[in-house]
Amino acid sequence: MVANVMGVMRKAMGANWDTAVQMQEILENALLAVLGGQPRPTMVHLLKLLTNPDYRYDLTVNIADPIAAPYWQSLEQKKEKELDAIFSVPRRRINAFVRNTVVRRIVAQPDSTVNFRQAIDRGKIILVQLDERMGPTNRAFVGAMMMYKLFGAVMSRMDIEEGERRQVAICVDEFQTFVGQSGQEFANILEQARKMGASLTLAHQHLGQLAEGDLVRSVANNTGTKIVFRAEASDAPQFLKWLPELKAIEDLTTLANYAARPANGNGSPQPVCTLYTYADPPLPDPAEELRSSRRGEPEPLPAHPGQAALAHLKRVQALPSDEERRAALRALPEGDWPAYLAARRYDDAIRRNELIEHPEKLPDKLARVRELVRLGYGTPHYETEAQVDAILR
Structure with missing residues (x-):
């Protein structure tokens, strides 16, 4: 996991990454601390580690990792002013991601709503739109993160016999933007993904874009x-x-x-x-008819979260504004968050299945598709912002 996150950051930070040795060391040890000691970790916890001395001490004082433990013990001997200067560069980098609204609402969630492995096994289609308005750094960061998640799901299919693996097609436009590995590392990923039944379409404009990490040779060596x-x-x-x-x-x-x-x-x-x-x-002429007939299938409901959790969800949803909902969730004790999230996902699943069974409730096809996607994978923005507030307070 640490190596994957470091690879994503490497791609997003570009050419400056290789020369920023101290920043790499800080981020790697910070990741080891957060992933090893923080329940339900997010990137916001990583930022908190670099900004909040009390949180940093509580998280690292009894850290079990044999690599990170002596590192943090040595830092505790330094004065806080000196630590603030040491952490300034990685903190600025992490803050750039968390400050962006779109990225924050992705990295501030401890659990992903998109199960790539399930989508592959069931033959679903996942479309990831990375709008250029996010900015090149944030776009590269989110894209590289999606690539890692996707390739991780492909590689997890080792538990399926080769002849029983469903073939999966992966299409990546401007793929050089999202590859966080060296040429040899990416060559290894291509080789292993092919063995796991993945076919890749990697689109780009010209070969000059593949100069970094010798990607041309990596791709060429993996195409017969x-x-x-x-x-x-x-x-x-x-x-x-x-x-x-x-x-x-x-x-x-x-x-x-x-x-x-x-x-x-x-x-x-x-x-x-x-x-x-x-x-x-x-x-073909009946294209619109074919599109309109593909409504999806009802999904099995998740486990019932309990009446108390559902009642609390309804009270939050009944509040008149998103800001009031955010404030209500901000006050939610950390231990109550799992029950609230389970209730919201259960409620979303019921509403999604009802819309699939009764599309006439939302006749506009595009609006219906968007609502189905939102209910299946979306997270209310006030919910994510409340989680960020709770982490940083």
């Missing part, structure tokens, strides 16, 4: 058969290495639409061959 369509002049020399029977970049830059050159897996010369694919077919 290569099919090259018309290429830009800047990319053609790399593709010619895979097609030794071709001599000039014009053999690739002048290909017609829908034409391609195939390359075998061993790089040896072969007769020049051109493939021709079909043009894009028109969309």
Whole structure:
């Protein structure tokens, strides 16, 4: 887990990461402390560790990790002013993520509402939209986090016999933005994911985007058969290495639409061959009918949370404003949060199943899809903000 989080941060922080040795050391030991000692940890707890001396002491004084324990013991010998200076850089980095509203409402939750493994096993479709308005750093951070979660779910299928694994297609646009590993590390992920029945479509604009970590070689080494369509002049020399029977970049830059050159897996010369694919077919007329017929299936309800928890949920939901709901949840004792969350998810599941069974309650199709997604995976923003308030108080 620590290695995964460090990889996500490495990608999000970019070129400055490799030179920030002290920041890496602080973040790694902070993660070991939070993950090892904090029930239901979140990134907000990581920020609290770097800002709140009392919380830091309580969390690290009896830390069991043999690597992190002596590190935090040595820091306790320093004056608080000195520690504040030491923690300033990693604190600023973490705060940049937590300060962003979209990112905060993701990383402030101890449990994910999206079960990637379940989605793979059941053949579901997950679409992740990473709006550029999030900013490049936050976009890279959330994207890298999704990649780790997804590949982790794929690798967890080792408990299924190879012949019984459902094939899963993973499509990543601008994938170089979200890869937090070196070229060799990513090559290992590609190889292992393929063994687990995952096929990957990794889209990008040009090969120059894959220079970091030698990603070109990583991807090339994990693709046996290569099919090259018309290429830009800047990319053609790399593709010619895979097609030794071709001599000039014009053999690739002048290909017609829908034409391609195939390359075998061993790089040896072969007769020049051109493939021709079909043009894009028109969309079928009943496309709208097909879309409207896919309503989803009712899900089994989670365990009943108890009448007291449901009654408390209804009292919170009945408050007239989100700010009042946030204030009510802010006062909720930490030990009561699991029961409240169980009640809210139970209530959402009932409402989602009712909407699936009776789509006429929300006739607008787009609005209905959004509501089903919200009830299945969403978390009210006032709930997340209240959890952040409770952690930092």
